[in-house]
Amino acid sequence: MAEPSLVSIVVxxxxxxxxxxxxxxxxxxxxxxxxxxxxxxVVDDGSTDRTREVVEVFAAQHASCRLVSLAxxxxxxxxxxxxxxxxxxxxxxxxxADLSTPIEELVKLSRALDAGAGVAIASRALRESNLVVRQAxxxxxxGKTFNLFVRLVxxxxxxxxxxxxxxxxxxxxxxxxxxxxxxxxxFDVELLLLAGRRGLAIREIPVTWxxxxxxxxxAVEDSWRMLRALPRILSHTGRYxx
Numbered sequence: 730m731a732e733p734s735l736v737s738i739v740v741x742x743x744x745x746x747x748x749x750x751x752x753x754x755x756x757x758x759x760x761x762x763x764x765x766x767x768x769x770x771v772v773d774d775g776s777t778d779r780t781r782e783v784v785e786v787f788a789a790q791h792a793s794c795r796l797v798s799l800a801x802x803x804x805x806x807x808x809x810x811x812x813x814x815x816x817x818x819x820x821x822x823x824x825x826a827d828l829s830t831p832i833e834e835l836v837k838l839s840r841a842l843d844a845g846a847g848v849a850i851a852s853r854a855l856r857e858s859n860l861v862v863r864q865a866x867x868x869x870x871x872g873k874t875f876n877l878f879v880r881l882v883x884x885x886x887x888x889x890x891x892x893x894x895x896x897x898x899x900x901x902x903x904x905x906x907x908x909x910x911x912x913x914x915x916f917d918v919e920l921l922l923l924a925g926r927r928g929l930a931i932r933e934i935p936v937t938w939x940x941x942x943x944x945x946x947x948a949v950e951d952s953w954r955m956l957r958a959l960p961r962i963l964s965h966t967g968r969y970x971x
Contacts, residue, residue, distance in 0.1 A: 733819035736835075739812030741805050745826045746779040747939070752828040753787050753794060755893040759832050760793075769794040770810045775802035786793035790805030806909065806916025813897075813906035821902035824891030826943040834936040837948070843936070849896045850945045854888035857935035873965045875952050879918055882959050884969035887923075887933045890917050894936065901929060910965055914951050915958035 738756060742749050753769065760767045771784045773796060781798060787861070788794040799808060809823050820842065822835060830851050833866055838849035852858055854876070870892065879890055891914070904927070910918040924931055 731819050731903075732766070732817055734766050735818040735820075735899075736765055736897065737767045737816035737818030737821045737902075738767060738832075738954065739791065739809060739821060739823040740769065740771045740814060740826050741774065741808035741812065741823070742771055742780050742784070742826045743774040743802060743805070743808070744774070744776045746783050749780060749826050749834055750783055750787060751823075752826055753784070753791075753947060754823075755828060756832050757793060757891055759792055766807060766817070768794055768818060770797055770812045771795070772797045772808040773799065774805065774808040774932070775799050777802075777919075803811045804916075805914055806919070807912040810906045810909045814910075816899060816902060818897060819899045820896060821899050822896045822924060823866075827886070829941050830892060830894035830936050830938050833934035834894065834934075835896065837934050838894070841932040841934055841960045842896060842898065845930065846932040847898065847901060847927075848921075848924050848931045849934050850887065850889075850931060851892045851936040852889040853863060853892050853935045853936070853938045855933065855935040859928035859935070859937040860940040861937060862904055863916075871952055875955065878956060879959070882917060883963060885918065886969070886971070887931070889916070889933070892936070892938070895920075897924075901927070910963060913954060913958065915962060917954040917961045918955070918959065919966060922969055925969045925971070926966055932938060 773781045788796050841849035905923050908923050952957045
């Protein structure tokens with residue numbers, strides 16, 4: 730049963746033993762400062778490094794943190810889907826393990842839901858966005874090109890579908906998890922299309938963002954995989970309708 734005042738924070742993690750601990754420490758510290766009831770679900774996506782061990786030690790010391798383990802590496806979409814499914818909060822945030830979007834930006838997304846949005850998505854591409862450290866020019870250009878294709882093919886109007894920081898009402902997140910199929914990085918597109926199909930109002934929110942060069946995304950290979958996934962996604966979701 731959902732707990733209305735609880736915020737569930739889902740962090741998908743694959744081979745993140747070098748980055749996940751500072752992220753968890755920052756989330757727990759800031760949520761404690763704001764006195765917001767929360768649960769922190771770290772979904773380990775079949776890591777082969779010490780990610781699970783690091784999270785297990787942290788969770789043993791912090792009752793708000795839980796480790797969810799996938800037996801094999803299935804992909805970020807599968808990890809987020811499982812986190813949504815296991816969540817109990819009245820609101821559910823998913824955040825990348827590198828915390829490139831600071832947890833403090835949750836305030837902006839929460840205000841959007843308070844104002845009536847069904848989904849609030851962080852964006853690096855709006856004029857008001859604050860890119861403290863930008864990606865390399867080639868990666869940034871490829872991201873913009875991918876976004877252009879996404880908008881043309883799917884009808885999604887958003888300038889940044891891939892930023893790993895999105896907030897949902899809890900019941901919607903769990904309902905969407907039951908409909909999601911994409912295991913890989915293209916899951917963001919599927920998720921937004923499914924949200925649109927459910928009639929949820931999606932707000933794109935400019936945020937502060939800082940690039941981490943240790944990204945797991947291969948700019949060429951993963952972009953190609955995501956593009957190839959679009960027809961499959963559309964056969965499941967249909968085009969976006971505002």
